[in-house]
Amino acid sequence: MDTLLQDLRYALRTLRRSPGFALVAVFTLALGIGLNTAIFSVVNGVLLRPLPFRDPDQLVRLHHTHPEKAAEGGPFSPQDLEDLQAGATGFEALAGYLYQAGDAALNLTSNGEPAQVQASHVSKEFFPVMGVNAALGRTLRPEENVPGADRVVVLSDAMWRGRFNADRSLVGRTITLQGEPFTVVGVMPPSFSFPATEVEAWVPISLIGEDDIPRERGLRWMNVVGRLRPGTSPEAALGSVNAVLARLAAEHTDTNEGWGRARLETLRDSVVGPVRPALLVLLGTVVLVLLVACANLANLLLARASARERELAVRTAMGAGRGRLVRQMLTESLVLALMGGVLGLLLAVVGVRALLRLSAGTIPRPEEVGIDARVAVFALLLSIVTAVLFGMVPALRAARGSTSDTLRDGGRGGSERRGGTTRAVLVMAQTAAAMVLLVGAGLLVKSFWKLVSVDPGFRSEQVLLASLEIPEDRYDGLAKNVYRNELIRTLGELPGVNAVGAAKTQPLQGGGEAYEFTLPGRTGADATMSPASGTLIVSPGYFSALGIPLLRGRTFEANDDLEESPAVLMIDQAASRRYWPGADPVGQTVSLGETPFTIIGVVGDVRTEGLAADPQPTVYFPFGVAPRSATQLFIRTSGDPALMAAAVRKAIHGVDPLQPLAEVRPLSSAMADTVAQPRFFTILLTLFGGVAVLLAALGLYGVVAYTVTRRKTEIGIRMALGARSRDVVQMVVGRSALPTGAGILVGAFGALLLTRLMASMLFQVRPADPATFIGAALLLGVVALVASWLPARGAARIEPTQALRAD
Structure with a gap:
């Protein structure tokens, strides 16, 4: 111990005599260690920490698949889920939920300015399956997931703190959602953010009525999460699911043919799987940066050891062994590394905050990312390993020097001959x-x-996006269309506005509704049209507002929104090529259930599922066919769309002062x-x-x-x-x-x-x-x-x- 303390004191005195070298070395190490620690803290929070659920390894997600339709991650219909709950033997329970980003808003019209709340609709099994209790109050009860008793809500921690100032007395009180009083029964812990970090509230799935989504076996819209029985392997559980689905496919050939299998993935893979490769690549990247820094410092120490040759030779001549010299130089390296590690840890604290801001919600589980004991230990071990990496070669090189030659030459030139090869190798490595x-x-x-140069199929330049949810308490059924059309008309009269259109969803974000159409006169697999991108619900001005080209026929007109008008739809070029190759589909008739629809037009392909996804067959409905509440307004302007935001807000509130707005911003920003x-x-x-x-x-x-x-x-x-x-x-x-x-x-x-x-x-x-x-x-x-x-x-x-x- 005395020897170690002596080495430490000598190392500190030596570094004090070379402050420039010490500063360069410490800051170089701090940069490398800080970057590694910051990225490791992200990897630790996202990939290494267990999910904040009870027995998280037992949680899985199920995806309905249809190989012929290239559907690998599809939801289930409510009826199929009920049959799985009754017949799949590998699970303690299965739960359904619905959350679609950009299409899951509830209007909050109490406690301040009207706002939209991102909500997930969940079945009665949801919270028991997840195994998480409320931090304040309780979660939803099974008896509350039925019509008439379902005006209850569980809030996220962020919603509770941000909108309600962390008021603990809120539990048991009512707030106004969708124009109805909802009782707040609980607040979830900060770590709970399933199925998405954007979710601010959880409500019973029974609130989704038949007018919203018909309860038909052929309509698949419920996501499914399950908890495995103890001792049951995922393969065995999936086998029990596929047995039920195969039976349903045989019993319900009109709706389930081809849907006889499912895919299972762990909930961890579902949550963090998409970013795991990127995070590991980043971790490998900062390790390489640290290795470059170590090579730099090794070269600096080699040069410094050369300058200290005479000192080391004198110490050797006075009886210091080579092992003692190596230990002394490694001690100096360790002191530098620990100083760099401490500074690097401070840089990592700042770096983690910067990373989370820069990520803008792209990293899952951001609430788990931070500097904790595991990260601090990582930084300490990394400092020690780093000291060995950059200190060992110079220490051994200095200890192998010839004492007599060094004393005779006075330290001139000898090290250059001995260390040139080592320095060259280090240069090559870095x-x-x-x-x-x-x-x-x-x-x-x-x-x-x-990616950003890909043609999305529409033109976002000079388009302003306004997102809202039509209040169902004031606008029911077709009254939604009347109100929406009034908004479109009012916005269209603003100076500088060239066109206004509306849709249920934003482009590039998916959200098409799953409908299957019958093609008269065809048999087998060609007898149905199941557009991969689903059916989008749009207004007559949608295509002109977004600059989507009309290739054949016509677009929707105002009369197509009327209930008594003939049922019409439009398709894109991908659907035309897939289902009517070499023919003109305009004028053709397809059926949805018992209702025949006439195809009136074909438009250009849009990358509905994102820039990286190829355009897939898409069908377009007018709002008259499906009067949805979710509304995205697209306002094409003659100038900078951002300058129109205030006028658009004023115009919308001029039609309905209580209308909450989620966002008003240029469409290019949303893209x-x-x-x-x-x-x-x-x-x-x-x-x-x-x-x-x-x-x-x-x-x-x-x-x-x-x-x-x-x-x-x-x-x-x-x-x-x-x-x-x-x-x-x-x-x-x-x-x-x-x-x-x-x-x-x-x-x-x-x-x-x-x-x-x-x-x-x-x-x-x-x-x-x-x-x-x-x-x-x-x-x-x-x-x-x-x-x-x-x-x-x-x-x-x-x-x-x-x-x-x-x-």
Whole structure:
């Protein structure tokens, strides 16, 4: 212990004598350790921490599948769920819920300004299956999930704190939702956010009436979550589900044919699975950044050990063993690493907050992300490992030096011969790591550029989006259409407005309703039309407001919204190609149940499910066929749409002062939200790649500058014997080009292997994209050339007489 304390005191005294070196080393380490700790805190909160439910490993999600229709993640009909609850033997219970982002709002008209609340409708089994109790009050009771007793609500912690100021007396009181008094029975813990972080309230699923979604076996709209029986494997539970579904497919051939199987995934995979590859790639990225930093510091310590050769030789001559010297230098490295770790942990606290802000809701379970004991231990262990990584090579190199040679040479030139190969290897290593990161960042940048350059099928420029939910307490049935049409008419009269349209959902966010149409005169699989993107409900002005081209026939007109008008629909080009290849579908008749519909027009394809998804067959209904409450208004303006927001709000409240508005913003802003996750990961990987390149450049510059300093006499002699400045520059740059070029080649090979892990993150870009690899190599080569040329230029200016005199 006394020896250790002596080593610590000596290390601190040594570092105090070199404050510049100590500051550079500590801040370099803090950057690497801070980045790793921040990303690890995200990985820890999202991937490693157990889900905040009772026995979370027993929770699974079920997805109804239809191979012929390429449906791999479909919901279930209420009738199918009831049959599964009665016949699937592998579960303690199965629960249904409905939540559709952008189409799950309830109007709140009490406690301040009218607002929209994002709500999930849940079955009576939902909270028992999830195994989570309310933090305040209670959850929904089974007897409350029936019409007449279902005016009850459970609030999220964020809703309770943000809207109701964390008022504990709120439980048991009523709030006004959809114009009706709802009793607040409980508030959930902050960690509970299923099925989405945006959910602010949970209400009984019995509130969804027949007018909203008919209870028909062929209409599949209920998501299903289940809890496995103890000791039952997921495979066995899925087998019991498929047995029930196969029986239903045989018994109900009109609605269930082809729907005889399901897919099961753990709830953890459902929640965090989509971001797991990206988070692991980010973790690997910051590890490479740390390795680059360690290589830099190893080179700094090598240079510093060279400058201390005489000191170490004297200590050896006085009896210090090589082991003691290694331990002393490792102690200095450990002191630096711990100081860097402490500062890195402070940077990680700031970094985590910045990451959560930058992620803008794209990271699941954000409430679980933070600096806890596990993250602090990670930072401590990382500091120790880092100390060994960057301290071992210089320590061993210094301890192997020849004492007699060092004392005889006075420390001149000996280390250059001994340490040149080591420094070259370190330069190669950090260049290789930087190459891997540059390729990864380049692939994501190219992928993101291709993604945002995709034609979505509509024009968002100069379009303002206004989202609202029509109050059902004041507008029932077809009165919703009358009110919506009045809003459209009023907005259309505003100066600067060119067109106004409406739809139930926003483009790029899915939300099509699942209907299956019968095609008269056809048999087998061709006898039905089940559009993959579902059926979208729109107003007559929808297509002109969004600039969706009409290819054949006509669009909806005002009369098509009337109840007594003939039933009509429109389809997109993808549906035309799929169901009427080589023929004109306009004028054709399809049936929904007993109701015949005439196809009146074909419009261009829209990427309804997102920019990364190819356009799929889509059907369009007028609101007259399905008078829904959810309404997205699209206002095409002649100027900047953002400048129209205030006028649009005023116009809507002029029609109904109590109408809550969820958002009024440019449609381009809403489109940007749909690519928020790839943008987030692209920014981070590009930032980390840039940091690695900068560290690699600084490391190369430091190595070359140090080499020039150590070879100053040699360079002076060469110039005295007639070497030109250009020859000196070529010599210095040429010697640095070998490890740099080798590092680029090794890094390219490593990137070729590692970027395969990024395949799921890329859009229309191959992991082995040649242009990205060539571009990264050229960029890194140019950076390395500049980093070595700067000190080489200084070497070329050495005066031979001064160099020889200094020697």
